[in-house]
Amino acid sequence: MDGVLRGNGTKVVATISTDPFFFVTRKDDMEVMAPLNEAMRQILLNHPSYLAHLYDSYLNISSDVPVVFTRSECRWLATKPAIRVAYSREQDMMDPEFGGNFLYAFLKMLERQSGIRFEFLPQPSYDACLKALADGTADIMPDVYPQLSFLRSQNIFSGRTFYNALITVVGRLHDKNIPGQSCTVGFTREMRSVMLAYQSTYPEDTPKIFPNIDACRKAFEKGEVDVYLWPYPAASLQDDPPKDGLLLPTRAMYPMALGISPHASPLVTSVLDKVITSTTTATIDALLLSVAPDSLLDVIRRFLRRNLVETLCGLGLLLGLIMLLVMRHNRRRLTDLRAAALTDPVTQGPNRARFLMDAAKILQKDPRRYYLSTINIRKLKLINRACGLRTGDSLIRFCNREFALRSRQGELAAYSGSGRYLLLWKCPDETTFTQRMEELCSVADMARKLYQRPVSFSCGVYVIRNDADMEEHEPQPTSGTGKNINESMSFVSRYLLYAETAEASIASGGYRSQFLIYNELIGARQLKANDIENRMVNALEHGEFTVFMQPQVCLADRKLIGAEALIRWQGPDGKMVYPDEFIPLFEQNGFIRELDLFVLDTVCAWIRRRLDEGKKVPPISINQSKALFFHDNYVETVLGIAARHDVPAHLLHVEVTESMAWLDEEAFIRTLDALRRAGIGLSLDDFGKGYSSMAMLHSFGFDTIKLDRAFLAPGQEKQRSVWIIISSLVDMARRLGIEILCEGVETEDQLQKLLASHCKYGQGYLFSPPMDLETFDAYVDAHELERK
Ligand code: C2E
Ligand code: CA
Ligand code: CA
Secondary structure, three states: OEHHHOOOOEEEEEEEOOEEEEEEOOOOOHHHHHHHHHHHHHHHHHOOOHHHHHHHHHHOOOOOOOOOOOHHHHHHHHOOOEEEEEEEOOOOOOOOOOOOOHHHHHHHHHHHHHOOEEEEEEEOOHHHHHHHHHHOOOOEEEEEOOOHHHHHHHOOEEEEEEEEEEEEEEEOOOOOOOOOOOOEEEEEHHHHHHHHHHHHHOOOOEEEEEOOHHHHHHHHHOOOOOEEEOOOOOHHHOOOOOOOOEEEEEEEEEEEEEEEOOOOOHHHHHHHHHHHHOOOHHHHHHHHHHOOOOOHHHHHHHHHHHOHHHHHHOOHHHHHHHHHHHHHHHHHHHHHHHHHHOEOOOOOOEOHHHHHHHHHHHHHHOOOOEEEEEEEEOOHHHHHHHHOHHHHHHHHHHHHHHHHHOOOOOOEEEEEEOOEEEEEEEOOOHHHHHHHHHHHHHHHHHHHHHHOOOOOEEEEEEEEOOOOOOOOOOOOOOOOOOOOHHHHHHHHHHHHHHHHHHHHOOOOOOOOOEEEEOOHHHHHHHHHHHHHHHHHHHHHHOOOEEEEEEEEEEOOOOOEEEEEEEEEEEOOOOOEEOHHHHHHHHHHHOHHHHHHHHHHHHHHHHHHHHHHOOOOOOOEEEEOOHHHHOOOOHHHHHHHHHHHOOOOHHHEEEEEEOHHHHHOHHHHHHHHHHHHHHOOEEEEEEEOOOOOOOHHHHHOOOOEEEEOHHHHOOOOOOOHHHHHHHHHHHHHHHHHOOEEEEOOOOOHHHHHHHHHOOOOEEOOOOOOOOEEHHHHHHHHHHOOEOOO
């Protein structure tokens, strides 16, 4: 499953560049998920290069999904059934004697994948094939139009569509009679199915049927038809376009499906359909490419079949000449095709495939001191959305040009799509490379001026060393040992993965361009992040997350005024993971929402229990992530959970940080208002960390401001100015009617200074560390409660 679709009951299998792939299971299917989770975890831990290998196999066009047959299908296949294939002698794409034709190649593939054996029965015409199926003298035929009324009229069935061929016609350049304009269209009898497909898109056109393609062409030359049908799928790959006409693609598609006899065993349909379903479009495309007439033999055969009389009459010399011309033409077209496959459509420059090939060649010769970089235009999607695709494309081309200009001879620069570029640079040392990269990042400033948009790059770099002291696990292509290019390419893919990993570790959203060079630490961090992501959903279901409470006290008498709920993760191995390690990750992947709701639910349950037991209950503060806070129906969700446990709103506080207001101030205010109206307390967390604004103090109506523990950080508390700031803040807040609570109080000395600054409330190890709910129960029982 593609990464953007993830939801409950999915799990990451692999992260290939930026898009993760997932297994999908039924929700709550622990029988599958638990072993899967464990297997993935083991794989990632034991095989650090697992992702790289995956990547390699994704890059070299991979084989299709394996087909799984049912037991009865297997039994039937074990008898090595022979299936009779009726095909028309006139069918160009189906000629086992000559081979190399698309339909024939396709059937051969079906044979290989299914284990069925095909017996080919040539028929005089397409109609004869249809009849053979209806009579049961043959089991299948290679292509029919899978439309119900047609199939019924012929008394046959069809398999799944295996290829959607774009219907192409031959027309004249300046002719007004084009498909869809009531024109007359020439078809051959062989193309009966294609004609039906054509008519369903262009019912206003009049079909005319001819015995063969030559007759079609002649009628076209004489003006008897406006256009005639070109008989090959993927027209551009087949044969030469006619000399007197132009290949015109139409909007009509011909869905090709196997024709199946009603007398054939139902297993024929089920087995062949399964193979067809498991065949990727990439495989079909590759088949089409492979049957393009690229060998000399193919060309001669085709030519001989088409122009037998002329050829026989012609002289040997002429034949040789023609063949030479055909070959040259053919080769040129093949070169064009290959060039197109290696060119990026937006920049018209080299694409990723080209880059990989060229890089492999360069590195094969001498891999030393090369730097492989990926450069990503940040937020290209936003730019596209705000300014339109055309501006986005123009920006892409601009950067492409500038990057190419900054690359030297023997170096590479390519656009790999989705706003990402690839560079292979050679630099004698890291200083030189850094200078060049900084220069390259200045392209962002140029683009910013030019497009009036905040353009910046994030770049990941992998340094290809090949030193003698290289470690074993990081193999490199060695020069001059004659290793093949495929192996070399797989190395490049792996380096690219390292560079992408480095790029992914750069915090996003920066305004300045940044680059990061891959090192072991980054790799390890990525592995760890992967490990955490793999374990998180399970962990929540298995109760590995628990809620701890840290008391908040009145500084003067240490009476309890409330507590902050803090999440803890204790794995099955008993090891405690602290929030700083997973919260940033969960904020990225959205899991924090579930976690925050879990905390709220646990806290509410705890409050309910105490209320039921008739015990005292302090208000509990809960940290809210932005992912949750800005989610639809957030306030309803929170109130719903409180209501479910019948917990009065005033016993709940939410802690938010000021950076959340930057995201969407309007929504921020709206949500805070709604919470306040419902009676929930509001605290501003981490005040003074980062950029704090005084406006925060009054414009959002917070009940409590929590001074960040950075104020009390070692060294800080000695500075007189810190205490001046704290006492002024306390003073200002008091006058605004807002309480101030200082976080991270650890020493008696800090306490005294806070008291001297008239700060009333505090939280910190001096009073108590966060503790589990059971310990906290006892703590609350033993301490006096003060109402703020
Ligand atoms: P925070 O909201 O600023 O939470 C206070 C952190 O300071 C807690 O770290 C707490 O254990 C720690 N702390 C308390 N007293 C002292 C002290 O005297 N000295 C020092 N040095 N530290 C003290 P913790 O539990 O590791 O949480 C870290 C951060 O993770 C929290 O910072 C909060 O931003 C986030 N977090 C924790 N639980 C949750 C949660 O349930 N949901 C969300 N969204 N975030 C949470
Ligand atoms: Ca907090
Ligand atoms: Ca805090």
